[in-house]
Amino acid sequence: xxxxxxxxxxxxxxxxxxxxxxxxxxxxxxxxxxxxxxxxxxxxxxxxxxxxxxxxxxxxxxxxxxxxxxxxxxxxxxxxxxxxxxxxxxxxxxxxxxxxxxxxxxxxxxxxxxxxxxxxxxxxxxxxxxxxxxxxxxxxxxxxxxxxxxxxxxxxxxxxxxxxxxxxxxxxxxxxxxxxxxxxxxxxxxxxxxxxxxxxxxxxxxxxxxxxxxxxxxxxxxxxxxxxxxxxxxxxxxxxxxxxxxxxxxxxxxxxxxxxxxxxxxxxxxxxxxxxxxxxxxxxxxxxxxxxxxxxxxxxxxxxxxxxxxxxxxxxxxxxxxxxxxxxxxxxxxxxxxxxxx
Amino acid sequence: xxxxxxxxxxxxxxxxxxxxxxxxxxxxxxxxxxxxxxxxxxxxxxxxxxxxxxxxxxxxxxxxxxxxxxxxxxxxxxxxxxxxxxxxxxxxxxxxxxxxxxxxxxxxxxxxxxxxxxxxxxxxxxxxxxxxxxxxxxxxxxxxxxxxxxxxxxxxxxxxxxxxxxxxxxxxxxxxxxxxxxxxxxxxxxxxxxxxxxxxxxxxxxxxxxxxxxxxxxxxxxxxxxxxxxxxxxxxxxxxxxxxxxxxxxxxxxxxxxxxxxxxxxxxxxxxxxxxxxxxxxxxxxxxxxxxxxxxxxxxxxxxxxxxxxxxxxxxxxxxxxxxxxxxxxxxxxxxxxxxxx
Numbered sequence: 001x002x003x004x005x006x007x008x009x010x011x012x013x014x015x016x017x018x019x020x021x022x023x024x025x026x027x028x029x030x031x032x033x034x035x036x037x038x039x040x041x042x043x044x045x046x047x048x049x050x051x052x053x054x055x056x057x058x059x060x061x062x063x064x065x066x067x068x069x070x071x072x073x074x075x076x077x078x079x080x081x082x083x084x085x086x087x088x089x090x091x092x093x094x095x096x097x098x099x100x101x102x103x104x105x106x107x108x109x110x111x112x113x114x115x116x117x118x119x120x121x122x123x124x125x126x127x128x129x130x131x132x133x134x135x136x137x138x139x140x141x142x143x144x145x146x147x148x149x150x151x152x153x154x155x156x157x158x159x160x161x162x163x164x165x166x167x168x169x170x171x172x173x174x175x176x177x178x179x180x181x182x183x184x185x186x187x188x189x190x191x192x193x194x195x196x197x198x199x200x201x202x203x204x205x206x207x208x209x210x211x212x213x214x215x216x217x218x219x220x221x222x223x224x225x226x227x228x229x230x231x232x233x234x235x236x237x238x239x240x241x242x243x244x245x246x247x248x249x250x251x252x253x254x255x256x257x258x259x260x261x262x263x264x265x266x267x268x269x270x271x272x273x274x275x276x277x278x279x280x281x282x283x284x285x286x287x288x289x290x291x292x293x294x295x296x297x298x299x300x301x302x303x304x305x306x307x308x309x310x311x312x313x314x315x316x317x318x319x320x321x322x323x324x325x326x327x328x329x330x331x332x333x334x335x336x337x338x339x340x341x342x
Numbered sequence: 343x344x345x346x347x348x349x350x351x352x353x354x355x356x357x358x359x360x361x362x363x364x365x366x367x368x369x370x371x372x373x374x375x376x377x378x379x380x381x382x383x384x385x386x387x388x389x390x391x392x393x394x395x396x397x398x399x400x401x402x403x404x405x406x407x408x409x410x411x412x413x414x415x416x417x418x419x420x421x422x423x424x425x426x427x428x429x430x431x432x433x434x435x436x437x438x439x440x441x442x443x444x445x446x447x448x449x450x451x452x453x454x455x456x457x458x459x460x461x462x463x464x465x466x467x468x469x470x471x472x473x474x475x476x477x478x479x480x481x482x483x484x485x486x487x488x489x490x491x492x493x494x495x496x497x498x499x500x501x502x503x504x505x506x507x508x509x510x511x512x513x514x515x516x517x518x519x520x521x522x523x524x525x526x527x528x529x530x531x532x533x534x535x536x537x538x539x540x541x542x543x544x545x546x547x548x549x550x551x552x553x554x555x556x557x558x559x560x561x562x563x564x565x566x567x568x569x570x571x572x573x574x575x576x577x578x579x580x581x582x583x584x585x586x587x588x589x590x591x592x593x594x595x596x597x598x599x600x601x602x603x604x605x606x607x608x609x610x611x612x613x614x615x616x617x618x619x620x621x622x623x624x625x626x627x628x629x630x631x632x633x634x635x636x637x638x639x640x641x642x643x644x645x646x647x648x649x650x651x652x653x654x655x656x657x658x659x660x661x662x663x664x665x666x667x668x669x670x671x672x673x674x675x676x677x678x679x680x681x682x683x684x
Contacts, residue, residue, distance in 0.1 A: 133595065150529065187495065187580035187581060188580075194495060194577065195496060218580075218581070218584045219580065219581040219583065219584030219585035219586075219588060220584040220587050220588035220591070221588065222585050222588055223589045223591075224588055224591070235529050235578070236577075236581060238529035239527060239529060239561040240581065240582075241561065242560045242562040243561035243564050245561070245562050246561060246563065246565040247565045247589050249562070249565075250475045250565045250566060
């Protein structure tokens with residue numbers, strides 16, 4: 001049975017919301033969860049909610065990494081804080097994966113310090129799921145996976161190929177999709193489009209038969225969800241993901257404005273409530289369980305800083321699913337089968 | 343009085359919709375328009391609509407560049423087609439600017455063949471306006487300007503600075519904005535964020551007092567419209583602009599689906615019709631008059647391939663405004679005042 005370490009002090013609503021989510025999960029699923037952080041406030045929260053004590057234990061940490069701290073400075077000062085200690089528990093084998101809603105830079109740096117990169121991986125990637133119009137996989141999951149979304153500003157063709165293999169393996173696990181469609185995000189669909197690293201990655205990926213490479217996609221395909229897995233450098237991924245967030249915020253502000261505007265609009269929005277609920281559901285990142293950091297020999301799921309209990313329990317479930325399905329072995333095998341060109 | 347050359351054969355609805363737009367414009371404003379293309383079909387369209395013959399003339403061209411042709415091949419085969427001939431009429435002084443809704447690559451290449459780059463410009467830029475939540479300039483125009491959106495995949499710090507100066511000059515003309523806020527699109531707001539060319543451009547732009555540089559913005563600021571002018575490389579600009587198009591298409595498909603879905607939704611959408619009209623108006627690219635190509639010693643406005651008569655008449659009006667306000671002289675002066683670092 002899997003053991004997942006949770007950085008119980010990381011995130012805007014830690015530890016309260018996180019512990020509450022863990023309590024619920026402990027009664028509704030099997031698997032152990034290590035709550036890493038300050039014992040007393042965690043224990044106080046545990047006592048408030050019904051939970052299965054066999055599935056939960058507390059690991060005392062020394063300090064908390066602030067959400068807006070400089071990662072290196074903070075980790076050097078607090079090497080046994082809840083965040084790095086969670087990573088260390090995974091490295092030492094006491095847990096199989098860790099989940100954190102804390103400082104993103106510190107999460108990535110903690111992984112880099114505690115874990116090793118898998119053979120063949122020069123750059124690790126932060127992946128994220130985002131809502132799409134089309135469904136994905138046999139369940140019709142309403143989201144695509146995109147990587148890299150922030151860890152690497154500029155990448156090589158080989159990095160892009162590694163991202164494609166890792167993303168394909170991850171999507172096949174989380175969406176139960178035996179053959180996810182993988183695409184390169186480019187400024188045109190033709191194979192010769194884009195900067196040299198994209199042209200080269202396109203050429204090499206086109207020749208592989210161990211993943212479903214569909215070629216280049218353009219910006220217009222991002223919200224549509226033409227691909228299950230979208231591959232790009234971290235600069236582009238960061239801009240795209242934050243832009244989706246901005247579009248969502250703008251639509252919500254316009255809707256609130258419309259609601260205040262007139263009686264007929266109030267009635268209209270009431271009549272539309274089911275549709276708006278469905279749309280809200282579609283764009284609700286909390287159900288997607290966070291962003292995996294891929295390329296290390298151990299697994300980390302980075303949950304959103306604003307994570308509620310439900311978001312954290314979904315992140316833990318995704319981590320368990322990845323562990324149980326042997327995600328890292330699958331990625332290692334794909335990379336091993338690869339004669340990566342240097 | 344300005345003379346604008348219109349590639350009357352370029353675009354999905356050429357020449358019918360274009361000539362119709364020109365007829366309307368000829369009766370409602372001053373300034374001459376050269377309709378460049380096949381005489382007979384253009385004349386036939388002219389005869390259908392009331393127009394002021396003093397403001398319109400037809401220039402016979404030899405052939406039409408297809409919308410999906412390879413630019414170089416097509417222009418080599420048809421050097422006097424309506425599109426390149428329009429550029430040549432500007433270069434020879436018979437017109438002051440040209441407008442085309444034709445093949446984008448061929449428009450840019452025609453400019454490169456007929457025009458010279460302004461001193462200090464290594465790379466020219468394609469700029470585009472896109473709808474934003476916040477208004478811009480004294481009229482509160484609901485759009486921002488973004489450049490480059492496709493001409494250059496990778497750029498240097500100097501290119502970004504030139505784009506910033508040209509974009510600032512263009513926005514000040516079209517939005518009557520004496521001091522447009524100019525920002526670099528980056529993966530974080532701090533000055534040291536992003537690839538080296540962005541860090542360097544940030545440093546140099548921060549030291550200039552002839553433009554209103556507001557620093558870095560992130561993806562979330564794009565739909566909000568935090569900046570009046572957004573500067574980026576052509577790869578990022580292409581992805582962002584096409585993504586906005588994709589978001590718009592997705593929302594429209596969801597709305598059509600909702601309309602078919604149930605009676606209560608039909609009523610709701612009827613009640614919301616004014617709001618939807620306003621939103622449609624806000625995201626209606628046709629009123630924005632097309633995308634300028636900046637950095638040459640002559641001006642070209644690239645209109646959307648799907649341009650209607652109204653879109654074309656707006657593009658011609660923007661071209662006139664740029665000519666009348668001395669846009670190119672203003673850009674040349676900004677570049678001259680610049681000790682550009684090599």
